[in-house]
Each structure stands twice: as structure tokens, then as C-alpha cells.
Amino acid sequence: MRSDDFEFLSRTVRQRSGLVLTEDKVYLVESRLMPVARKQGLKSVDELVQQMKAKPDQAILRAVTEAMTTNETLFFRDTKPFDQFKKVVMPALLNDRASRKTIRIWCAACSSGQEPYSLAMILKEEGVRLAGWKFEIVATDINTEVIDRAKAGLYSQFEVQRGLPIQYLMKYFKQVEDKWQITPEIKAMIDYREFNLLTDPRGLGQFDVVFCRNVLIYFDQPTKAQVLDRIRGVMPEDGVLYLGGAETVLGVTDKFEPVPNERGLYRVVSKQTAKAV
Numbered sequence: 001m002r003s004d005d006f007e008f009l010s011r012t013v014r015q016r017s018g019l020v021l022t023e024d025k026v027y028l029v030e031s032r033l034m035p036v037a038r039k040q041g042l043k044s045v046d047e048l049v050q051q052m053k054a055k056p057d058q059a060i061l062r063a064v065t066e067a068m069t070t071n072e073t074l075f076f077r078d079t080k081p082f083d084q085f086k087k088v089v090m091p092a093l094l095n096d097r098a099s100r101k102t103i104r105i106w107c108a109a110c111s112s113g114q115e116p117y118s119l120a121m122i123l124k125e126e127g128v129r130l131a132g133w134k135f136e137i138v139a140t141d142i143n144t145e146v147i148d149r150a151k152a153g154l155y156s157q158f159e160v161q162r163g164l165p166i167q168y169l170m171k172y173f174k175q176v177e178d179k180w181q182i183t184p185e186i187k188a189m190i191d192y193r194e195f196n197l198l199t200d201p202r203g204l205g206q207f208d209v210v211f212c213r214n215v216l217i218y219f220d221q222p223t224k225a226q227v228l229d230r231i232r233g234v235m236p237e238d239g240v241l242y243l244g245g246a247e248t249v250l251g252v253t254d255k256f257e258p259v260p261n262e263r264g265l266y267r268v269v270s271k272q273t274a275k276a277v
Helices: 003-017 023-039 045-054 058-068 080-096 114-130 144-152 166-172 221-232 271-276
Strands: 102-107 134-141 154-156 173-176 179-182 190-194 209-211 240-242 256-258 265-268
Touching: 003 023, 003 045, 003 058, 023 045, 023 058, 045 058, 058 144, 080 114, 080 209, 080 240, 080 265, 102 114, 114 134, 114 166, 114 190, 134 144, 144 190, 166 173
Parallel strands: 102 134, 102 209, 134 190, 209 240
Antiparallel strands: 154 179, 173 179, 240 265, 256 265
8 A cells, every 4th residue: 555545544534533543554454444445346445545535425434434443342341340340439329329319321432332231231230239220321432333233232152252251141141043132121221322532422411430441542642632531521520430451541631530559440530629739
């Protein structure tokens, strides 16, 4: 691929998704975009780029952007964040929200749904303890194809073997031929929506907990700061944020701070604290 073509693709994907593509990703770009080119009846990625330059088409731009976004995920990914949710975050929320009995959770960049479904299963397991409580889980992704997959809640044997406890598989899934279908009661707990993290999330409402894991690593520093600032704008003073193990707010934003001894978990820096500093 010519350098000017790669630069054009890189700029286009970055403007639309925030994803930063470096020149060492040329092979990845070509391998992911070749199916897009073929679907358009083109013989190569070079022809696809020339078509994009000559006549920008929103459907093709969307297809290219979605092809380049990473959708690797699994149930109960990394385990610790979900243990934290059960043992650290949930008890605090149940205490602090006792008067209104409503908790809202946002799973940003949810991919094919394993993360929000993992949270839904955790909540379902609490049973009587959460009687009378209302939990809203909003799960978003820029990629419409994976959102559709998440809504379907249908997973391969390989996917359910990755991180999902066997007791949850037996309890919350039904085998359909060679795949596994998540039960309607768990599926109904998630509100899936298409959403781009580069846009204003206030239309989604306010959230007590935000999962934005393994997303910021693909953005440059200014974009990370912008995304985190927008997330802070839809969280209360005692809200908590989850990031991936390789991500941090340190040196990026002053809107969040690490929760002591809880890796990957961050709390909102209240306005009073920020002013004092």
C-alpha cells in the first residue's frame, strides 16, 4: 500500500472512531479491508481507497471504520474487575443508593456483549438481596455488526469456554445446535445502542458505574482526555470508572483518581476536591 493511501485511511479512521493506526499496522489494515473491498466488487484495497477518495460514501466509510475496530472480548474478562464489582463497588452502591434503589451502568465499547452479560449474570445471582432494586445496563459500541451480535446473544462453543463459569453456562444459556443462546431474562437486562465515544454521551443519561475497558489504548493522548472528560460529564460525584489493565487516568485527566489498592478502578474527583487542589 502506498504511504499516501495509508495516511488517507489512517486519517479517515481516526476522525471517525479515534483509533490511531501506525505504519506498522499496514498488514492489519490490508487484511481487514480486503473483505470490504471484495464486497464492493473491487479487486484490492488500493481500489477501495481510490473509490473512497473519488466519491466518499457513508456506507463504505462505516464499513471501513467497523472493519478496523478491535472486537476481542470474552466473558468475565480478567476476572478481577468483576470480583471488584461484587465485593467493592456493589456494597457501596447498595448503601449509597438505598433511598432510590436505582443503579445505572454503562458498558462502553461493549463489542459482542460478553461484558454486559457478565454483569447481568452477577446481578441475577444476587437474587433476593436485590429485590426491589432497578438495575439499568446500557451497552454501546460504534460497530453496528457487533451490536447486532450482542443483541442476538448467540455464542459459539469456543466463546462460552472463554471465561464463563460452567454453572453460569448451564443456568443462563440454552444449547441451540452447535451454539449457545443466552436466556431471555438475561438478554432483557441489557439496553444495546450504537454509540461513538467521540460524541457527546449526555443523551444516554447519567451512570453510577462506567466500564470503558481496553478502549483508550487505541487513542492518542488528547482523544483519551476528551473521552474521559465526556464520561465524567455523565457521572455523579461518587461514580466509579473501570479501565483496562494497561490503561490509566494518570497524566491524562484530573477528573478521576485511582481507588487505592484496586487496580483498574477509578473514582470521580469531586468538584470540591478539585477546587481544593
